[in-house]
Amino acid sequence: MLEVSNVSKKFGGLTAVDNVNFEINDSEIVGLIGPNGAGKTTLFNTITGIYQPEPGGKITFDGTNLIGSDTHQIAREGVIRTFQIVRVFKGMTVLENAVAGAFFGDEKSLDRSKAEEKAQEALEFVGLDGKADMSAGVLPVAQQKQLELARALASDPQLLLLDEIASGLTPGEVEDLTNIIRRIRDERSIAVFWVEHITDAIMSVADRIIVLNSGQKIADGTPKEIKTDERVIEAYLGAN
Numbered sequence: 001m002l003e004v005s006n007v008s009k010k011f012g013g014l015t016a017v018d019n020v021n022f023e024i025n026d027s028e029i030v031g032l033i034g035p036n037g038a039g040k041t042t043l044f045n046t047i048t049g050i051y052q053p054e055p056g057g058k059i060t061f062d063g064t065n066l067i068g069s070d071t072h073q074i075a076r077e078g079v080i081r082t083f084q085i086v087r088v089f090k091g092m093t094v095l096e097n098a099v100a101g102a103f104f105g106d107e108k109s110l111d112r113s114k115a116e117e118k119a120q121e122a123l124e125f126v127g128l129d130g131k132a133d134m135s136a137g138v139l140p141v142a143q144q145k146q147l148e149l150a151r152a153l154a155s156d157p158q159l160l161l162l163d164e165i166a167s168g169l170t171p172g173e174v175e176d177l178t179n180i181i182r183r184i185r186d187e188r189s190i191a192v193f194w195v196e197h198i199t200d201a202i203m204s205v206a207d208r209i210i211v212l213n214s215g216q217k218i219a220d221g222t223p224k225e226i227k228t229d230e231r232v233i234e235a236y237l238g239a240n
């Protein structure tokens with residue numbers, strides 16, 4: 001579904017992403033790991049239209065070229081992203097946040113009641129349906145992250161990009177969130193591309209893991225293969 005070929009991104013003299021190639025298939029959870037400054041966020045930003053890759057790179061989603069499209073157009077294609085820092089709309093209720101997600105996915109043909117239905121259903125999926133009328137800003141961080149997932153789900157993604165969604169959570173909260181992510185794949189057949197420093201969480205759920213180091217892809221394999229890969233241990237896992 002997502003194909004990334006020969007993608008590089010430079011900032012002046014620094015090559016933050018260096019000729020990276022990979023693909024993500026339907027209903028697959030793919031982890032993206034690597035040391036600080038490896039280029040993970042830059043790669044996400046390049047896929048979601050925030051940055052343009054260097055000439056010669058190719059990014060397609062179900063065969064459609066994504067390069068040159070903005071984040072909104074890319075979201076319309078079904079590629080939805082959450083952010084490292086939670087970005088729920090704090091002045092809005094939990095339900096309104098999820099409704100905003102539903103409209104983001106389909107602002108033209110959706111009416112308000114249909115959007116609320118989708119939003120309710122997404123809140124139920126993550127277990128926040130009992131909190132629909134609460135102000136999003138008063139939710140604890142772990143639930144704000146669940147709300148971010150619900151908002152993304154309400155927009156009907158085919159591929160969800162998660163940027164360090166588990167950071168700052170307790171081990172129990174990380175486990176709850178990981179279970180939701182597993183169910184997103186298993187029950188919704190949505191593919192997930194997940195950047196995370198909490199490697200235990202990602203190893204427990206990913207079908208495949210891609211490792212970046214200094215902008216380059218140094219490994220791409222199952223969690224079991226990644227855990228024993230010499231280059232990965234040297235560049236990243238050994239330091240954890």
Ligand SMILES: Nc1ncnc2c1ncn2[C@@H]1O[C@H](COP(=O)(O)OP(=O)(O)OP(=O)(O)O)[C@@H](O)[C@H]1O
Pocket residue numbers: 011014016034035036037038039040041042043
């Ligand atoms: N807008 C920018 N302008 C200049 N340099 C940048 C910019 N964004 C990122 N960089 C540099 O590009 C490199 C890759 O950064 P990036 O944030 O993509 O890494 P990362 O793997 O996401 O790191 P972390 O795990 O710390 O979030 C770093 O050297 C960083 O300083």
